[in-house]
Amino acid sequence: MRRRNLTLAALTGSTLAMLPGAAAWSAETYPDKPLRLIVGFAPGGGADALTRIIAEGLSKQLGQQVIVENRPGADGVLAAQATSSAKPDGYTLLMGTNTAMVAAPTLRPTPPYDPFKAFTPISSAGQFSMFLVVPSSLPAKSVNELLALVAAKPGAYNSASSNSASELAMLQLLGERKVVNARYKGDMQAMTDLLGGQIHMMFTTGTLAPGFVKEGRIRALVTLLPQRSALLPDVPTGSELGLGKLTITPWAGFFGPPGLPPAITAKLSQELQNTLKRPDVHAQLVQQGFEGYGMSPAKFTEFFRAQYDAFGATMRQHNVKFE
Numbered sequence: 001m002r003r004r005n006l007t008l009a010a011l012t013g014s015t016l017a018m019l020p021g022a023a024a025w026s027a028e029t030y031p032d033k034p035l036r037l038i039v040g041f042a043p044g045g046g047a048d049a050l051t052r053i054i055a056e057g058l059s060k061q062l063g064q065q066v067i068v069e070n071r072p073g074a075d076g077v078l079a080a081q082a083t084s085s086a087k088p089d090g091y092t093l094l095m096g097t098n099t100a101m102v103a104a105p106t107l108r109p110t111p112p113y114d115p116f117k118a119f120t121p122i123s124s125a126g127q128f129s130m131f132l133v134v135p136s137s138l139p140a141k142s143v144n145e146l147l148a149l150v151a152a153k154p155g156a157y158n159s160a161s162s163n164s165a166s167e168l169a170m171l172q173l174l175g176e177r178k179v180v181n182a183r184y185k186g187d188m189q190a191m192t193d194l195l196g197g198q199i200h201m202m203f204t205t206g207t208l209a210p211g212f213v214k215e216g217r218i219r220a221l222v223t224l225l226p227q228r229s230a231l232l233p234d235v236p237t238g239s240e241l242g243l244g245k246l247t248i249t250p251w252a253g254f255f256g257p258p259g260l261p262p263a264i265t266a267k268l269s270q271e272l273q274n275t276l277k278r279p280d281v282h283a284q285l286v287q288q289g290f291e292g293y294g295m296s297p298a299k300f301t302e303f304f305r306a307q308y309d310a311f312g313a314t315m316r317q318h319n320v321k322f323e
Contacts, residue, residue: 034065040076042186046205057281076100084118090264103164120260125252129206129289130224154178160190166203169248206289
């Protein structure tokens with residue numbers, strides 16, 4: 001009997017991690033090492049800046065370092081795939097934008113993944129501000145003047161984009177007008193060429209636009225936000241200009257690999273929501289022109305599905321495809 005009890009104790013200890021209570025125990029002690037937060041854009045751009053602000057705040061919330069890892073390229077698909085294939089233990093997260101999570105799966109002839117099977121939605125991050133900007137050397141001081149220039153010389157002007165959302169917004173704006181688009185891996189590289197006059201127009205984030213606008217090096221003609229941005233209060237919204245066709249407003253959210261345990265998902269979501277409410281984080285996000293807000297996993301999943309369905313419907317309506 002004594003030998004049986006010892007054997008039972010040994011088995012219990014070795015199989016503790018397999019029992020239902022082990023998941024709760026793991027969630028209670030999580031995290032006990034640094035986390036990796038992957039972002040699919042290059043350093044210096046809007047998504048990178050926001051990710052680093054939130055990562056610093058989340059580090060304070062969790063009491064563990066949150067390391068930002070940049071994996072630029074393919075509209076954030078490379079970063080998304082790296083997250084999807086990671087171990088679902090809560091130590092690898094994705095700052096996913098609508099380009100990787102909505103645009104890529106709906107626009108590409110061969111979708112890189114099913115976003116509802118390849119990831120675990122955790123929480124929203126918020127909404128980017130975006131501005132249509134042109135170099136100050138371009139003789140266009142309004143959207144109507146820009147469109148008139150483009151219409152007068154089809155194919156003579158070009159645009160830049162670093163993601164499908166900004167490219168789609170440009171297509172919505174231009175309609176049938178012909179403009180050659182140049183794709184970049186990040187906003188900073190595109191902005192450099194815009195400042196140099198090689199690029200004539202682009203939609204960019206509130207991270208880059210305000211400083212250059214105030215220096216007089218570029219002009220901002222319209223914002224994609226539903227209301228004017230405090231960063232550039234003189235820039236009108238699309239609705240103010242009668243541009244109801246401008247419906248793209250980029251967002252971001254946090255995702256984990258598929259199979260992330262519900263207890264860890266819930267804890268991460270709550271800590272991310274708390275992070276976004278921190279005064280220090282909020283103040284920095286406002287300076288970047290980003291409206292930060294969190295959601296529960298259930299609400300974020302619902303939001304994510306609605307965005308995905310609406311995006312797909314718009315693409316089918318306009319027969320838009322990206323290779």
